[in-house]
Amino acid sequence: MENFNYHRPATTTAAVALLKKSKDGKFLAGGHTLIPTMKQGLAAPRDVIDLTAIKGFSGIKVSKTMVTIKAGTTHQDVTMSKDVNKAIPALAQMVGKIGGVHVRHKGTIGGSLANNDPAADYPSACLGLGATIETNKRKIEADKFFTGMFETALKNDEIIIAVHFPIPKKASHQKFPNPASRYAMVGVFVSQDGKGKTRVGVTGAAPCVFRAVEVEAALNEEFSAKAASAVKISAKGLLSDMHASAAYRAHLLSVLAGRAVAAA
Amino acid sequence: MHSISLALNGKPVHGQVEGRTLLVEFIRESRGLTGTHVGCDTSQCGACVVSVNGKAVKSCTVFAVACDGAEITTIEGLAKGVDLHPMQVAFKEHHGLQCGFCTPGMIMASIDIVKRHGKSVDEETIRRELSGNICRCTGYHNIVKAVQAGAANM
Numbered sequence: 001m002e003n004f005n006y007h008r009p010a011t012t013t014a015a016v017a018l019l020k021k022s023k024d025g026k027f028l029a030g031g032h033t034l035i036p037t038m039k040q041g042l043a044a045p046r047d048v049i050d051l052t053a054i055k056g057f058s059g060i061k062v063s064k065t066m067v068t069i070k071a072g073t074t075h076q077d078v079t080m081s082k083d084v085n086k087a088i089p090a091l092a093q094m095v096g097k098i099g100g101v102h103v104r105h106k107g108t109i110g111g112s113l114a115n116n117d118p119a120a121d122y123p124s125a126c127l128g129l130g131a132t133i134e135t136n137k138r139k140i141e142a143d144k145f146f147t148g149m150f151e152t153a154l155k156n157d158e159i160i161i162a163v164h165f166p167i168p169k170k171a172s173h174q175k176f177p178n179p180a181s182r183y184a185m186v187g188v189f190v191s192q193d194g195k196g197k198t199r200v201g202v203t204g205a206a207p208c209v210f211r212a213v214e215v216e217a218a219l220n221e222e223f224s225a226k227a228a229s230a231v232k233i234s235a236k237g238l239l240s241d242m243h244a245s246a247a248y249r250a251h252l253l254s255v256l257a258g259r260a261v262a263a264a
Numbered sequence: 265m266h267s268i269s270l271a272l273n274g275k276p277v278h279g280q281v282e283g284r285t286l287l288v289e290f291i292r293e294s295r296g297l298t299g300t301h302v303g304c305d306t307s308q309c310g311a312c313v314v315s316v317n318g319k320a321v322k323s324c325t326v327f328a329v330a331c332d333g334a335e336i337t338t339i340e341g342l343a344k345g346v347d348l349h350p351m352q353v354a355f356k357e358h359h360g361l362q363c364g365f366c367t368p369g370m371i372m373a374s375i376d377i378v379k380r381h382g383k384s385v386d387e388e389t390i391r392r393e394l395s396g397n398i399c400r401c402t403g404y405h406n407i408v409k410a411v412q413a414g415a416a417n418m
Binding site for chain 1: 284310319329330373376380
């Protein structure tokens with residue numbers, strides 16, 4: 001691994017200032033993507049800015065209508081949180097399926113969202129629940145946050161502070177994990193709000209997380225497993241690799257959507 | 265270079281590390297504690313699991329410099345003199361190992377499981393929570409038995 005300058009700022013302002021000053025800086029928010037990437041030589045930042053010592057950077061707050069998770073909160077803290085389990089059980093259960101427990105002890109919600117891996121779980125929950133991502137500058141709706149493969153709407157001087165999840169009437173997350181890596185071949189997060197509006201966030205199936213609008217339309221007509229799994233998904237634009245063809249992923253999407261509705 | 269000070273198996277330790285020095289490299293190469301193993305070096309196998317501030321983590325995917333001020337326990341920190349930790353005893357008694365390469369990580373992960381789930385942790389939970397530790401010899405059956413027995417004696 002190439003060497004780098006290590007920084008451990010105590011405030012978000014200092015972290016952003018360090019990133020702006022660096023020619024090629026990276027935030028470290030858990031490191032379970034960044035460090036393996038650096039080992040492989042795919043990333044060689046000059047400055048690594050560790051966010052984990054920032055005061056007040058982690059924590060969970062639940063109100064009557066909203067679950068707020070601060071950016072530095074680890075996956076393990078989210079999945080073990082009694083408040084999250086009560087307010088949005090589907091979210092707590094989904095987070096409990098990210099990696100293994102040792103990974104969940106380090107990985108954070110902010111790191112996962114800023115990285116936007118095509119097979120990451122959190123982005124599907126953000127789209128499936130209609131979350132809002134709060135940065136040091138502004139609030140970004142999940143629908144406008146994930147812009148492409150490993151790409152987000154975040155600017156260079158922006159850092160995620162917290163994520164706000166509206167509490168749905170019902171929700172469920174279903175994932176078909178790759179048997180070796182446990183990453184989602186396809187993962188589907190379905191929710192229905194108090195007004196009967198459905199959202200369906202899909203990960204693993206395409207280069208970037210997306211909303212399955214055809215499934216949403218079917219479920220807005222009739223919220224049933226049958227309605228969800230009857231939707232024919234086009235394989236166009238979906239991922240095709242050694243693990244699964246695009247057609248297989250398209251089929252998985254409607255199957256998992258049906259299972260999610262049944263479990264919601 | 266960065267100066268770090270931490271508690272390693274209860275003893276204060278000081279060292280000089282580069283930014284890129286991994287925690288497992290510091291433990292094995294600077295401190296000579298080779299009980300912590302490097303199996304895959306890609307954050308998957310769990311042979312390198314140690315406890316950092318009471319939480320099991322993969323020491324191949326943590327920078328040593330980020331552990332300045334931390335309390336770290338490795339497999340060498342478990343036994344009290346010649347008396348093995350109950351989890352170590354259980355792995356021995358239940359044949360929870362064959363080649364032994366994954367064992368330090370398995371034991372560190374198992375103690376972490378008992379800490380979170382208690383002495384009467386069930387088989388399903390153990391299997392689920394050991395998903396980040398890979399064993400290529402045993403087929404896991406005796407490992408799970410060992411963890412249940414070790415948990416009861418902790």
